[in-house]
Amino acid sequence: MSCIFCKISNKEIPSEPVFENDNIIAINDLNPQAPVHILVMPKKHISSMNDINAENSHIISEIFESIKLIAEKVGIKESGYRVLCNCGEDGCQSVLHLHFHILGGKKLSETLS
Numbered sequence: 001m002s003c004i005f006c007k008i009s010n011k012e013i014p015s016e017p018v019f020e021n022d023n024i025i026a027i028n029d030l031n032p033q034a035p036v037h038i039l040v041m042p043k044k045h046i047s048s049m050n051d052i053n054a055e056n057s058h059i060i061s062e063i064f065e066s067i068k069l070i071a072e073k074v075g076i077k078e079s080g081y082r083v084l085c086n087c088g089e090d091g092c093q094s095v096l097h098l099h100f101h102i103l104g105g106k107k108l109s110e111t112l113s
Contacts, residue, residue, distance in 0.1 A: 005097035009043040019070045023059050026070055026102075035105030036076050040067060046098040049087040060098075067102060076104035084112075 007013045009025050018038050019026040029037040042059045046052065052060055064083075071077040081104030086093040 003045060003095070003097050005039075005041050005095055005099060006045050009041070018074065019066060021062075021066070023062055024066055026066070029101070033101075034103040034108065036074050036081070036103065038070060038074065038102040039099045040070065040102060041097060041099040047096050048093060048098055049085060051098070063100060067100070070102060071104065074104075076102075080104065082108055 004013065008015050008027065015025075015027045017025050017027055019040070023043055024040060025043055026038050026040040029039050040063055042056070042063065044056065044059060046056055046059070067083055068077060071081050081102055084101040084103065085099070086101075
């Protein structure tokens with residue numbers, strides 16, 4: 001498979017995880033849009049939000065349970081942060097592997113478009 005996030009999850013591409021467990025890996029974004037910009041993704045390949053189903057939704061729940069732990073670890077839990085997920089071409093999904101962006105470390109813009 002040529003999916004870059006699968007290769008990161010499978011340790012085929014070296015990375016320094018901010019957080020990792022059996023189902024999830026979180027890494028710093030290589031092109032940060034905020035002082036803190038972390039990508040959180042399932043290790044299992046799920047292409048997009050449109051592919052979440054009864055068989056894999058427990059991983060998505062686990063991701064959201066982990067996001068607050070990650071935010072605390074990097075020091076933005078109390079000040080606040082944004083969680084964003086792009087889906088499809090019009091949603092600007094650049095990698096076809098489901099991932100969530102944690103953005104923080106400064107006051108973020110109130111607009112998203």
